[in-house]
Amino acid sequence: MGRAFVYVILGGGVAAGYAALEFVKKGVSHGELCIISDEPVAPYERPALSKGFLLPEAAARLPSFHTCVGANEERLTPKWYKENGIEVVLGTGVKSADVKRKTLLTTTGETISYKFLIVATGARALKLEEFGVSGSDAENVCYLRDIADANRLVNVIQSCPEGNAVVIGGGYIGMECAASLVINKINVTMVFPEEHCMARLFTTKIANYYEEYYKSRGVNFVKGTVLSSFDFDSNGKVTAVNLRDGSTLSVDMVVVGIGIRPNTGLFEGQLTLEKGGIKVNGMLQSSNSSVYAIGDVAAFPVKAFGETRRLEHVDSARKSAKHVVAAIMEPDKTGEFDYIPFFYSRIFTLSWQFYGDNVGEVIYFGDMSGSAFGAYWVSKGHLVGAFLEGGNKEEYEAIAKVTRLRPAIEDLTELERQGLGYAVTV
Ligand code: FAD
Numbered sequence: 485m486g487r488a489f490v491y492v493i494l495g496g497g498v499a500a501g502y503a504a505l506e507f508v509k510k511g512v513s514h515g516e517l518c519i520i521s522d523e524p525v526a527p528y529e530r531p532a533l534s535k536g537f538l539l540p541e542a543a544a545r546l547p548s549f550h551t552c553v554g555a556n557e558e559r560l561t562p563k564w565y566k567e568n569g570i571e572v573v574l575g576t577g578v579k580s581a582d583v584k585r586k587t588l589l590t591t592t593g594e595t596i597s598y599k600f601l602i603v604a605t606g607a608r609a610l611k612l613e614e615f616g617v618s619g620s621d622a623e624n625v626c627y628l629r630d631i632a633d634a635n636r637l638v639n640v641i642q643s644c645p646e647g648n649a650v651v652i653g654g655g656y657i658g659m660e661c662a663a664s665l666v667i668n669k670i671n672v673t674m675v676f677p678e679e680h681c682m683a684r685l686f687t688t689k690i691a692n693y694y695e696e697y698y699k700s701r702g703v704n705f706v707k708g709t710v711l712s713s714f715d716f717d718s719n720g721k722v723t724a725v726n727l728r729d730g731s732t733l734s735v736d737m738v739v740v741g742i743g744i745r746p747n748t749g750l751f752e753g754q755l756t757l758e759k760g761g762i763k764v765n766g767m768l769q770s771s772n773s774s775v776y777a778i779g780d781v782a783a784f785p786v787k788a789f790g791e792t793r794r795l796e797h798v799d800s801a802r803k804s805a806k807h808v809v810a811a812i813m814e815p816d817k818t819g820e821f822d823y824i825p826f827f828y829s830r831i832f833t834l835s836w837q838f839y840g841d842n843v844g845e846v847i848y849f850g851d852m853s854g855s856a857f858g859a860y861w862v863s864k865g866h867l868v869g870a871f872l873e874g875g876n877k878e879e880y881e882a883i884a885k886v887t888r889l890r891p892a893i894e895d896l897t898e899l900e901r902q903g904l905g906y907a908v909t910v
Contacts, residue, residue: 486587486595489518489571491812494578494588495604495747496521498530498798499779501551501560502805503602504570510813514569518596520588522577523630526562529554531798533634534657535830538641538664546631555802581750583772600812603762603770603777604805605747607796609633612652612711612740619714622722624737628657629744637661640737641668647736649673650725652711654681656829657741659694663831665739666701673704673733675711675725685827685838687846690859690871694834701832706731714738744796746781759783761794766820767811768804776812778804787822788868788890789841799826824888837880840869840887847896849903858883858904866890867899870907882907 491507493500500519504527507517521527529549536544553559565572577591587597609627611620619625624644626637646669651662654676662672674681680691695705706727715724715732725733746761756763756771761783768776768784779801783794803823810818828837844863850856856879861869868890870883886907893899899906 485593486597487518487571488597490516490599491518491602492588492596492598492600493517493519493602493604494581494750495519495606495779495781496523496527496572496574497604497606497779497801498527498551498554499604499606499801499805500602501527502555502802503604503778503809504565504568505552505557505560506806506809507570507813508568510809512568512570512813515571516569518571518573518598519565520573520576520578520590520596522575522591524575525631526560526565526572526574527551528631529798530630533631534628534660534664537634538638538661538668540668543638552802554798578750581754583751583754583775586774599774601775602808602812603751603775603781604779604801605750605781606801607744607746607780609657609740610743610745612742615710615742617711617713619716619722620740622714622716622720622738624721624735625714626737626739628661628739628741637739641665641670644736645669647671648734649737649739650675650733650735651739651741652676652725653741653743654678654683654707655741655743656682658739659698660829660831661739661741662698662703663701666698666703667832670737671702673706674698675706675709675727675733677708677710679707681705685842687842687859689846689848689852690873693852693857693873694831697832697834706733744780746794748781751775757783758792759794763792766822767815767818768808768821769811776808778808784821784823786825787820788824788888793825795825797825797827799828824884826884834873836871836873837875837883838869838871839884842869842871844868845896847900849900856904860893860899860906862893862896862899865892865894867893872904875904879904879908882910886910 532549578588580589609629709729712728713726714722762777807821847860856874858872
C-alpha cells in the first residue's frame with residue numbers, strides 16, 4: 485500500500501499549519517501536498533494550550549485556535565485543507581523514514597513517498613523518569629505539550645477545586661501553567677533548581693519582578709532544589725512531593741514542565757544533527773537535499789549571531805515554515821533565512837516580548853515598580869537584544885526594529901538615559 489506526493493510535511497503542529505498556508509498562497513496544485521500527524525486534530529496554535537485553553541470561563545476550544553489565527557491570518561479548518569486539495573493524514577504516526585528511498589512508513593503500514601520532505605516534528609516534553617524520578621503515569625501528574633495533555637490538565641484542575649498544586653520547573657510552561665492554576669483558584673507552589681524563574685532568558689532583576697508579582701497572587705517559590713520522589717495513596721494518586729532539600733509538600737495535583745527534546749529519532753544516522761536538532765542551511769535544507777526541517781526540530785544558522793541555533797518558540801516555527809515553502813517552490817527568488825529570535829509570554833495581566841540575544845551588558849529602563857519596563861543587551865559595542873514588559877504595539881515594533889538594526893552603542897549611560905525612547909526614535 486502506498487501513495488506518492490510532491491511535498492510531504494511530517495508533523496501537524498504550528499510549523500505544518502503555517503507551511504500549508506504558504507503552499508496555498510504560492511499556488512500548490514491539488515493532490516501535491518500531504519501532511520502526516522500523529523495528533524488527532526488539524527494544526528493548531530500550541531501556545532493557546534497554556535493560556536486561553538486553561539481559563540475557568542470562556543476557555544478557548546478548537547476549532548477557534550487552528551493555525552494561522554495566531555498571526556492574524558486565515559484559520560485553517562479541516563474544510564480548508566479539503567478545499568485546497570491538501571491530504572491531511574491525522575492520528576497516524578510515522579514510524580520510520582528512509583531518506584535515500586524518499587519514503588516514510590506510517591503506523592498503519594502505509595508507505596508514503598515524497599519528492600520534498602519537510603520535517604516539522606517539533607519536540608516532546610521531557611519526563612521525570614529521565615531524571616530518575618518515577619510517577620509520571622499517576623492520574624494527577626500532568627505534562628503539557630499537546631491537546632490531549634491539555635484536556636487531561638483541565639480534568640485534573642476540575643477534580644480538585646481550591647486544591648494544592650506543585651509546579652515543577654520555572655521555565656515557560658511552569659510560569660504559564662502556574663498563572664493559569666491561580667486563575668482557577670488552585671494554590672500553587674513552584675519548585676525549580678535555578679536561583680530564579682526563566683533562568684535561560686531573564687536576568688535576576690527581571691525575574692524578580694515576575695516572582696514578586698506571582699507572590700502577590702499567592703504563589704510560593706521553592707528554589708534551588710529539585711523533586712526527589714512522590715508519595716502515593718493506595719489508588720496510585722500522588723499525595724506529596726518530596727524535595728531533595730528534605731522538605732515535603734502535600735499536593736492534590738502536579739504539573740511538570742522541565743524542558744523538551746526535539747523529535748529527531750526517525751532521522752538519527754541519516755541526517756546531520758546539531759544542538760539536538762536537524763542541522764539545516766540558510767535554505768532550511770538538511771544534509772540530504774530533499775529533506776528540509778523547520779520549527780522546534782530545526783537547528784538553523786542565525787545570521788545576525790553567526791552561529792547555529794535551535795529555537796523552541798512559535799514565531800520561529802511560523803517564520804521558518806513560510807521561508808521553507810519559498811525555498812522549495814521558488815528557490816531562485818529566495819535568499820537565506822534571516823531571522824532575529826523573538827520570544828513572548830502572557831501571564832495574568834502581564835505580557836512581555838524579547839528580541840535578539842541575551843548576551844553582554846544589561847541596561848535597564850522604565851519603571852520596575854510600575855507596569856512598563858525593559859532592558860537592552862549590549863555586546864561588543866552593539867545593541868543585540870531587547871526586552872519589554874507592558875509595551876504597546878508601536879513600542880514592541882520599535883524594540884524589534886532596533887534589535888534587527890544592531891546599532892553601535894558608544895555610551896551606555898546615554899542609552900540608559902534615553903531608555904525606551906532610544907528604540908522608538910532610532
Ligand atoms: P509542534 O507544534 O510541536 O508540532 C509537531 C507535530 O509533529 C505535532 O503535531 C506532533 O504530534 C507531530 N509529530 C511528531 N513526531 C511525529 C511522528 N513520528 N509522526 C507523526 N507526527 C509526528 N512559544 C512562544 O514563543 N510563546 C509562547 O507563549 C508559547 N507557549 C507555549 C505553550 C505550550 C503549552 C507549548 C507546548 C508550547 C508553547 N510555545 C510557545 C512553543 C511553541 O508552541 C512551539 O515552538 C511550536 O509549537 C513549534 O512548532 P513545531 O511545528 O515545530 O512543533
